[in-house]
Amino acid sequence: MAITKxxxxxxxxxxxxNLSADNNYMETIASTLLTGSxxxxxxxxxxxxxxxxxxxxxxxxxxxxxxxxxxxxxxTGSNYSEHRIYANQAASIVSGGATSTSKIExxxxxxxxxxxxxxxxxxxxxxxxxxxxxxxRGILAWDNNSSAFVMYxxxxxxxxxxxxxxxxxxxxxxxxxxSRFSLYGIKG
Amino acid sequence: MAKxxxxxxxxxxxxxxxxxxVITFSSxxxxxxxxxxxxxxxxxxxxxxxxxxxxxxTGSNYARIAFYGTGSAAFVARDINQTGTNTGYLGTSNTTNILxxxxxxxxxxYKNIVARINAAIYLGTWRSTAAISSITLTxxxxxxxxxxxxxLYGIEAYK
Numbered sequence: 001m002a003i004t005k006x007x008x009x010x011x012x013x014x015x016x017x018n019l020s021a022d023n024n025y026m027e028t029i030a031s032t033l034l035t036g037s038x039x040x041x042x043x044x045x046x047x048x049x050x051x052x053x054x055x056x057x058x059x060x061x062x063x064x065x066x067x068x069x070x071x072x073x074x075x076t077g078s079n080y081s082e083h084r085i086y087a088n089q090a091a092s093i094v095s096g097g098a099t100s101t102s103k104i105e106x107x108x109x110x111x112x113x114x115x116x117x118x119x120x121x122x123x124x125x126x127x128x129x130x131x132x133x134x135x136x137r138g139i140l141a142w143d144n145n146s147s148a149f150v151m152y153x154x155x156x157x158x159x160x161x162x163x164x165x166x167x168x169x170x171x172x173x174x175x176x177x178x179s180r181f182s183l184y185g186i187k188g
Numbered sequence: 189m190a191k192x193x194x195x196x197x198x199x200x201x202x203x204x205x206x207x208x209x210v211i212t213f214s215s216x217x218x219x220x221x222x223x224x225x226x227x228x229x230x231x232x233x234x235x236x237x238x239x240x241x242x243x244x245x246t247g248s249n250y251a252r253i254a255f256y257g258t259g260s261a262a263f264v265a266r267d268i269n270q271t272g273t274n275t276g277y278l279g280t281s282n283t284t285n286i287l288x289x290x291x292x293x294x295x296x297x298y299k300n301i302v303a304r305i306n307a308a309i310y311l312g313t314w315r316s317t318a319a320i321s322s323i324t325l326t327x328x329x330x331x332x333x334x335x336x337x338x339x340l341y342g343i344e345a346y347k
Binding site (some may be wrong): 023024025026027028029030031056058060085086087088089091092093115116117119120121139141142143144145146148149150152178180182183184 | 192194195196197221222253255262266298300309
C-alpha cells in the first residue's frame with residue numbers, strides 16, 4: 001500500500017514532517033519552454049483527477065520585474081483577490097492586497113537583467129472541488145546580485161467551478177524566450 | 189501522451205556521528221527539469237547557515253536574500269558577491285529545509301534556489317549558466333548532528 005498520509009502525532013522531533021517523504025507523488029500534465037516571445041501561456045483541458053495543482057515557472061519578460069497574472073476558466077470578471085508580503089534588496093518589507101480584481105496579480109514575477117529569470121512555485125489547492133472557492137499560494141523570487149525580490153503570495157478565485165484552464169500573462173511586455181511554464185498534478 | 193509520475197528520489201544521505209560538515213551530491217543526472225532538495229535534521233550547536241555551492245565553484249558568484257519572521261518582527265538578510273549562497277539553516281531542534289532548484293540543467297539562465305525553511309523564505313542565486321551537476325552543502329561554524337537526512341529529488345516536466 002502506498003503511503004498516503006504522514007503524521008508526527010505523538011512523536012518528538014519527528015523527521016517525517018515534510019511533504020517530500022512520498023516518492024513520485026506528482027504527475028506531469030503539461031509544459032512549455034518558449035522558443036520565442038509570447039504574450040501569454042494557456043493551459044487548457046486540465047484533467048480533474050488530482051488533489052491539487054502546482055505550477056512551476058521560470059520566467060523573463062521584455063520588461064523587467066513584472067507581475068505575472070492568471071485567469072481561470074476564461075473568467076475576467078472582478079472575481080479575484082490577492083494578498084502578499086515581500087521584501088527587496090534594500091530590506092524594505094511591504095505587505096499589500098487587493099479585492100474584486102479581474103485576475104490574480106501575483107501568480108509569479110519575471111526576472112530583471114541578463115540571464116536572470118524569476119523563479120516561481122505556485123500551488124493551486126483543491127482545484128477540482130465543486131464546493132470551494134479556489135485558493136493559490138506561492139513563493140516568487142529573483143536576484144541579479146544588485147537588486148532582489150522575494151514574495152509570499154496568496155490569491156483566491158471566487159468561484160466553486162473546477163479549474164479546467166488558466167491563462168498566464170505578464171503585467172507588461174511579453175514573455176521572453178527560454179521562459180518555462182510547467183503544470184503538475186499532485187495526487188492525494 | 190501518457191502522464192509521467194515524477195518527483196523521483198535521485199539520492200539520499202544520512203549523517204552518522206556528529207563531525208560531518210560537508211554533504212555533496214555529485215554526478216546529478218541531467219534528465220529532469222527541476223531539482224528539490226529536502227534537508228531535515230539539527231545542528232550540533234547554534235543555528236548555523238547552510239552554504240550551498242554548485243559544480244565546485246567557490247568564486248564570488250553567489251547572492252542571497254532571506255525573508256523571515258521571529259514571531260515579533262520581520263527581517264530581511266541580503267548578501268551579494270559571496271563564495272556560496274547561505275540558503276538554509278539548521279537549529280538545535282528539528283528543522284526542515286525544502287529547496288527548489290528550477291531549470292537546473294538549462295544552459296541559458298542563471299540558477300536559483302527557492303527555499304522554504306520553517307517560517308522563512310530564501311532565494312539563492314548562482315551567476316552561472318552552466319547546468320548543475322553537483323551540489324555541496326557546508327554547515328557554517330558547526331557540524332551536522334547524527335541522523336540528518338538529505339534527499340535529492342528530480343521533477344520531470346511534461347514532454
